[in-house]
Structures are given as structure tokens and as C-alpha cells.
Amino acid sequence: MDLEHARQVAAQAAQAAGLLLRDGVKGSPGARPKGEKGDVVTDLDLASEKLILERLLTAFPTHSVIAEESGLLGSAGAEWTWLVDPLDGTNNVAIGLPAYVIGLALCHEGRPVLGVVHEPVPGHTWSAVRGRGACGPSGVRLAPPYRPWRHGPVVAWTQGHGVSRAEAHPLKMRLDLGVRRMLQLWAPLLSWAMLARGDIDGFVGYCAEAVDLPAGALLAQEAGMEIRALDGGPFPEGFEGPPQDRSFVAGPPEAIPSLLALVGSA
Structure with a gap:
């Protein structure tokens, strides 16, 4: 398997879908409820997914795909x-x-080996191949230097759609008291990209969604970040397993002990 070729195909598919989304958000996205947890789906989700699936399955007809909307x-x-x-x-x-x-x-036999994240608004693409590092626009290598906190860390937060507000609220509320700023972007892949770039100090996830986690986690790891389970143990790779296995603390290796201490106290 030529992973560099796969990276190129994936990046081009994401960029083409990004142009579609950037044009589409200028009008009505056609939002409607999805499930019973307050999530929504739009016509743009479906159009973007259709474009990406066509490109991936044309280039790799023997591969399987798990897509957010199509399954x-x-x-x-x-x-x-x-x-x-x-x-x-x-x-x-x-x-x-x-x-x-x-x-x-x-993923190869369940293990992520390639990740691509594309942000349509600025037109930036970040990607990583396992063992070969992560790169941003124009192929610039992502390897942000560690910056010690002066007034507490800036930390992003994500939780899975299946998590009730009451379940996650105590942890999130107490964690919020120990950080300088808590970001809840409701776009976890954007948070992973910010971590990989060094824009934020850490990222905490609680029962995160399976489809978007591997791409972002691999991007951050290949940029030099470390990911641990909430109890400090190893973080399982891949997208299989129960939601609890997708709870994590991520950040620069030098900051992990302090981030785990914050989570532990919360």
C-alpha cells in the first residue's frame, strides 16, 4: 500500500469537499434533527460525503469505508x-x-496509519502518516516547541454525542476551574489540529466519537503529542471498542503529568 499516494488522494478529496462546503455555507445549509441527542445533519454533510466516497472508492475499490452519514x-x-x-x-x-x-x-487492520484534516475557511490541510511525521500547508513539518504554562493551560474539550449533559457536566465543570481557558468547539478535529500546531496546551475527551478520533489523534501524535487514558494508562489506538476507551488526555509529553493531575483532581 502506497501511503503517500493515499495521502494525496485523501487530501485532494477533502479539499474538493471543502470548496463545496465553503460555497454551500453562504446559503441555507438545510439543517434537520439527527437522533435524539440534539445533533443535526445538513444537506452539506450529505453532499460532502458523497463527493469523498466517490473519490475514495474509485481510487481504492477493495477498501471498506465507514462514513459519518452512510455507515x-x-x-x-x-x-x-x-x-x-x-x-x-x-x-x-x-x-x-x-x-x-x-x-x-x-486504518490498517483497525490501526490508524494515515490522517487528513482540512479546514475549508482558510483552505488549510494537515496530514500525517504513521512514523513519517505530520505536515501542514505547503508541506511544513508540524513539530511545535513545548511552551510551559504561565497562568494555566488552554485546554479543548470534547464529548461523544451519546453522552448526556448530566454525565459529563461534573468532570467538565471541575476541570474548567483548573485551566486558564476551556474551548468547546463542537468540532474535535479542529481541536486536534490546533493541538498539533501548538495553538493550545491540551485536549481532553470523554467518550469521543469513533469516526473522527483516529485522524486527529494520529495527526497530534505525529506532531509529537502524547495521548493517555484518563487514568494515565495507555490510550488504545483505533476506532473499535466501547466509548469509554475513547476518553483521553492529550498534550505535549512534558505537560502530560500536569494535565493528568488536573483531570484527576476534577
């Missing part, structure tokens, strides 16, 4: 599986907030 296409447990989030930040788009991205990951 599984191909055989479950295939050797190579793509994960597609065609519009991460749908709730933001629905209220006119231009904070959204597109995320694609390629």
Missing part, C-alpha cells in the same frame, strides 16, 4: 478501512459559525 460500505473487518467525517462541526454551520473541518483516516 459501513464494504466488508466489516476489511484489511484497509477509511473513516470519513465529511463535516465535523455541523452544529456550528447550522448557526452560522465558521468553525468546521473535514476528516479522513485510513
